[in-house]
Amino acid sequence: MTTDTKQRVWLGPGVVRFTVLCEACLAECSPKEGRYATVLEGELPLSRVREVATCPHGHAFELVRTSAGRRAA
Ligand SMILES: [Zn+2]
Numbered sequence: 418m419t420t421d422t423k424q425r426v427w428l429g430p431g432v433v434r435f436t437v438l439c440e441a442c443l444a445e446c447s448p449k450e451g452r453y454a455t456v457l458e459g460e461l462p463l464s465r466v467r468e469v470a471t472c473p474h475g476h477a478f479e480l481v482r483t484s485a486g487r488r489a490a
Pocket residue numbers: 441442443445446455474
């Protein structure tokens with residue numbers, strides 16, 4: 418089963434490491450695995466503005482770095 422909707426993770430300026438809960442896992446896995454929730458941990462190098470990642474169960478994430486200024490994307 419695949420979920421087309423990417424979950425978006427917003428990282429502030431200067432933030433490299435992130436930890437987020439996978440909402441898809443919360444919805445799909447929690448009923449089966451109790452309250453166990455999948456946490457996605459990773460890093461987005463400062464040189465990168467956008468990156469894709471997947472949780473251990475294959476749900477897609479998009480990592481997006483926000484800029485300090487309010488530049489339009
Ligand atoms: Zn899962």
